[in-house]
Amino acid sequence: MNNLNSGEVVQIHSYKHDGNIHRAWQQTVVIENSNDLIIGANNKTKVTESDGRNWYTREPAVCYFYKNHWFNVIGMLRKDGVHYYCNLSSPYLFEEGTIKYIDYDLDVKVFPDFNFKILDRDEYDKHRKRMQYPPKIQAVIDQELQFLLNMINNREGPFRPGITEHWYRVYINNIIGGI
Template sequence: MFEAIEIKAYKNDNKLSKIFSNGCLLYEDDEQKVFASNNYSVIEDGKKTFINKGKEIWFFPKNKLFNIMWFLEQNKTLFFINIASPISDKNIYIDYDIDIKVNKDGQYQILDLANFNKNRFLYKYDETIVNNVWDTVDELKKIIKNKEKWFNKKYLENILKNESVYKWINQE
């Protein structure tokens, strides 16, 4: 019913960083692409590193420097946000290292700041990228705190009512 696809993450020097397998495109609109996966595997640096158990919906806003994984069968973490370029038509994005983990209670933790600070020199992030990354982190902190868009219960309930999302969740 849903065609399996891969999503690829590269570093700023065009080196492949991760391949996410077992995903599918649920829908695309003017604002975002919405993917889903069930037990996706991640290949990092050419080696299979882990399989993420459970169902996730993955939002890729078209004009934002982040993407958001929503864990439907969550334990403590409800969302995982990658600071990254918008996804391309070929399902590729550039990973800018910083991640944000959001728990069910709305508390968040910013991860991998040391990696960003190291890689911004290693991969020669230009000043515009660095400034945009920090602006994006600030924007996300406000969106999370104010429970806007992806972090709003009514918005997520509406996502679940989307025909493609509903079919994917309820497939056997």
């Protein structure tokens, strides 16, 4: 386990397999840190793209970063319910005040009714060839995608009904309210 405490503000950096920065979130607030999982939350945080463009997230989000799984999950709280965006990625690494991971292109968008879409297969295929993803990584991505889809279908982890709303309340009541 790392030395992160609830309430600490950290950045999030997403890289590509070739080591280049892909995207950076200016801040997220740690609300839970365990041996396998960091949960953070943010609202209207600044995001910087690799080309220098900036934008701000539109809604509150709870982010789940795994130490032993090749994906992360962002639960976005919207008026019609929680929407999830799942990135197939390396397990996180925490260093220099930043949660870091490698984005492996494939994404899963999950709607409030738990229907989902797998996105960016073309981007995955293009980068897999161009950056020469090793066969072991390709196999892990395939395996972890199936694990993630099972979590979604079984409403486990971040997909358990009410859990993202719970963590957002912890963020608002205990973290933001305590600052």
